[in-house]
Amino acid sequence: MSARGGSPMRLRGLLRKEFTQVLRDPSSLAIAFVMPVILLLLFGYGVSLDAKHVPIGFVADSPGPTSSSLLGAFRRSPYFAPRVLPDMHAAETALMTRRIDAIVHLQSNFAAQLKGGRNAPVQLIVNGVDANQARIVEGYVGLAVRDWAQQRARAHAEHMNQPVVLEPRVWFNAEVRSRNYLVPGLIAVVMTLIGALLTALVMAREWERGTLEALMVTPVTLREILLGKLIPYFVLGMGGMTISLLLALWLFDVPLRGSLWVLFGVSALFLLAALGMGLLISVVARNQFIAGLIAIIATFLPAFMLSGFIFDIGSMPVWLQWLTHLIAARYFVTLLHTLFLAGDVWAVILPNALALALMAVFFIGVSRLRIHKRLD
Template sequence: MIKTSALGWVNRMQRLQGLLRKEFLQIVRDPSSIAIAFVMPMVLLLLFGYGVSLNARNVPVALVIDQPSGVAADFAGSFRQSEYLSVVQLPNMHVGKRALRAHRVDAVIHLRSQFAREVQAGRSAPIQVLLNGVDANTARIIRGYIEGSLSRWLQQRAERQGQQAARPVMLASRIWFNANVRSRNYLVPGLIAVIMTLIGAMLTALVVAREWERGTMEALMVTPVTIGEVLLGKLLPYFLLGMGGMATSVAMALWLFDVPLRGSVWVLFAVSAVFMLAALGMGLLISVSSRSQFVAGQAAIVSTFLPAFLLSGFIFDIHSMTGPIRLLTYLVPARYFVSFLQTGFLAGDVWPVIFVDVSALAIMAAILLGITLRRSRKRLD
């Protein structure tokens, strides 16, 4: 009995070895899988790392001064020193409003003719600010930059006069986890989650459908291999490819984009392995449900990439979403991986966060792989 069981185990290992060899040869002969695993992460990271920023810099701002004076010139000089604003002076408000409508500037700062007289008299001197509010988020950022420059000018003016600026409350701010306020430090870790979702889903969404299209699935059906061995033989090679893409993405984040990694590398790759199983499970489930590579590819993009991009917290804050959409995000594996990556890169190994995220990912991976195995049958219908 023991001898028969051992012989069966050896036969299973030999069959699995043959399936793995077949799949690796298929990967070598079809370089698209290697391109998805290694080239696509590099391209996406370069595009987002260098091309996308949540920081507004060199914002074009128009300054209109009705009556030039030393006070107005001092005010304008303070604004020109800002690294966030690019100030251009215009002759009047008519030209300023026209520039704002034409989107040549994003804001207009108007100093009325009595501005210098009111400031020198110590009275309130209103300043008119017009903002382009089409993009509400950018408008709020620009407003903050203008208010910051104004506050700095008032402080500098008070210091030159040997006075204290009238501030009943002093704000002392300290930024945790991302002291330089670089949006790249926030975007790149989140992008790794989106990339890993796309890699895992795209790599495996096509493998079973490709067997059906090429007619090789029928040949597998008449062999002694079990459906579990077929799925495992397709899972392992692409798991290794996906983890290779993960290593490439992390290396670019650390050494090309200078994103800090404050957590453990081993914890990072352990949790990434769990997430990769969930992503591969989604791809395999799509693949066993479709016999067309085109349909499988489209389904993978719609059901995995788009939710990972829009509902994971990568760019859009989950807490700002409506209730039903916020509940829907709990079904997106990338939500938990984005949370783990941003915490691990910027804050370190925060175990309560890691435990919740990895538990959710492990449950999702088990459910997806279990459903895939249940839906897979060794038959032609």
């Protein structure tokens, strides 16, 4: 078969050479198999958006059965670790020294006002340095006080003037565990690093060592070179994806409500896009250090900051929301959240999978155009 048409025998030789090089290269194996485990363990156990066992100060100017009852409600809640403090001065000192995150203050007339059927305000002071944490604590304290008031009213056969009663239902993540949200998004970040770093570093290393230039003077076609580079690292990337999936399901107990085959299908599309980005970076840089730096700045940081992995895209400025459409990880994070927590919602799966397919074709196509069988 002519060189232009390509040869299956040459492609097999290239694949054999590439797989042998991978097995001899600890860095490639570490990026594909060790890094996903480390990142998932660090983020899965070390990062949590749940507010549990929050230290709060509890101050009652006139302690009694009513204040003790409310204190018991806080102690029974998994969200709080209340500390009884003698007065507001001690509570404010504890808040300023970061020993507590909030103060619940009952004034001296709290019990009398409650018994007389009048409004009995509960003062809440929250440390607002972490605005997100402050809002969570404020909401949890409000719910705890409301639930305690309702239980007290039922116990004393009192009527509470509540014309509207909110009955919340949580869909897709009924446990409201942030881990169920973070771990699937982290898989997208891990896959971005695997795909972009593997191809960027490996191809740049070949340029540095001159081995790629040696291939250029052989009858091997550019298509065979690209396939010989993409296929082995695609296999490595899917292996890293499998490890990440097993950790998510068995170690972190994240539910998978969608189809496993659909999950691997969209993961393959995203990995092709990530491999294409890494390939393009290596073609432009031709230096391992520069290629690795560009891969982290151009792929990892956008995937971490602008994909919806942690920060809500809807709360970003409009111009930045438009910019996120250029980031492949945005579509993959949406797909992972849908497949893990909601199921096979095709109205979400199809457009996002199409976007990933177009990005894969674009990056691999541009890389093919940028590679020439000449040394300039």
